[in-house]
Amino acid sequence: MADLKERAQALNPQLVEWRRHVHHNPEIGFDTPETEAFIVERLREMGIQDIRTGVAGHGLTAIIRGDKPGKVLGMRADIDALNMKEDTGLPFASKNDYMHACGHDAHVAMMLGAVKLIMENRKDISGTIKLIFQPSEETGDGAPAMIEAGVLEDPALDGIVGLHTGNLWKGPVEGQVGYRVGAIMASADWFYVTFTGKGGHGATPHLTVDPIAMACQAVSAMQMIVSRNTSPLSSAVVTVGTINGGTAPNIIPPTCTISGTTRTLDPETRTMVLERIKQICENVAQAMGGRVEVSFKYGPPPLMNDKGMTEKLIRAAGQVLGEDNVVEVVEPTMGGEDMAFFQEKVPGTFFFHPSGLSEGKTNPHHHPKFDVNEDVLWVGSAVLANFALTWQDEE
Ligand SMILES: [Zn+2]
Ligand SMILES: [Zn+2]
Structure with a gap:
């Protein structure tokens, strides 16, 4: 998997550009039409045609079918910002009164990066990958609305994966990812x-x-x-x-x-x-x-990570980052996350991507000066992509 890691690293400037675009143009709740349109454009550029827009407001799903038979994996990223004014002074800071102060801008960029890596390795896809870009995570009602709109069906998901960036958990540091079997959020x-x-x-x-x-x-x-x-x-x-x-x-x-x-x-x-x-x-x-x-x-139930899916994540992340860079999150956080609604219905794993721990970027989530370390965006893309390409492999 050395290739995938190198490709992901080479992609980092592109991920930064995408993240900055989303960061500069934040939208909140279900009202995310510009973010939706931006994602659709990027997916089309990558050759993905099977896209369903307007799923629960301005959420969207897209289907990638592999040539080999196999199961259906959901990959979910949340796309909404917060109703608060930014105070970072960054050149690409928010152009309006909303702010990506939770890193969902980085989630969009990392998912798009993962899709690009997956499409570059299209011959290795088994089964189907369903991309889920979800609005309104911050209010906790985006995931249930998408479930209501049928995202877990047609094709029905066999598993689901997602991540959160930032500084919400203790343990792993930037360049690593954190996993946990069982409850990871409350x-x-x-x-x-x-x-x-x-x-x-x-x-x-x-x-x-x-x-x-x-x-x-x-x-x-x-x-x-x-x-x-x-x-x-x-x-x-x-x-x-x-x-x-x-x-x-x-x-x-x-x-x-x-x-x-x-x-x-x-x-x-x-x-x-x-x-x-x-x-x-x-x-x-x-x-x-x-x-x-x-x-x-x-609100959301406890976010419970499935043991089998998490073991596959540990393997996939270890292949691209090295086993030492895949670290157990010992203490869950008492924050909520509406990914839990998906994982209540489908076995899944939600992992942590540290990006807000370095000097000058340690403001808490939902703080007007919150920022992420863009140098490690490739880590999230590489792990998501490798998981999607290998999760059905035998041990
Ligand atoms: Zn948040
Ligand atoms: Zn969040």
Whole structure:
């Protein structure tokens, strides 16, 4: 695979150019028509004709059929930016009020690079490769919308692969990739609670039902979900991010609301945490003579990497980078990633491409000065391409 590595390295200036174009022209949510058109043009230049545009807003899929029989692999890149203003001062900085502050611009470039490498080795393709360019990852609803639009069918996927660039994980460094079997990112759900009591004068609490007291009890009791209900060997986060009630020091208001987010690394803990929040709120309200409404907004489930697919990734990455440059990510991150919706349905692997660790580029994701190290873009392209070309090979 020395050829593939050299070709990928030689392609790096092209990857930089593509990444800068996408970076300069960011679009958010499902509203990504220019990014879609840019990707379609590049795919056409590479000789790919079987393209379906307008999949869930401005997402797209494209099919590459090999000459040899085989399975169907999905390769997914997210393409959306964030609703925030850039402050990098880079010559190719955003031309509008949005910003690629999560590296999805680099994902587009690396996927296109992988496609170019795959097309250069077309005779080695077995089966079918389905490219999935997905909008609206940052809001967590792009992947479910694409699934709804049928991307996992016709042809049905047997496996899926994707990556995230940046500095989200500890362990591997630039020039390497990180893998993990099992959970690599967390579920991310949101809860909204309204406590209702009976308002009145602050001097006569006995004539009221105080929803602020209910909310305080519930927030305290929720701290026990992680400490008393979650297995010490599992992980969970319960964060209450807002609490709102009341207008004056001497008024007991009729309602008080709280909202928050939960993060977990396995489906059982996820279900338990959400159920416990509901039980705690309902029982606190009942005990204090009030009422409560609890609702959830479900985000992505935990992102679970399939063992077999991850072993194939380790092999494919090792062939191009050397085994020493394929590093286990020991600690998953509690951030969410909507790739999890795809991997809930299809065995897949999602790997980490470090690119934001070097001097001057260490700002966190979603920061107005976030940037990636363009020198290592070829690494993502090479690993994706080699995975697509070898994943069906026997050991
Ligand atoms: Zn992000
Ligand atoms: Zn991201």
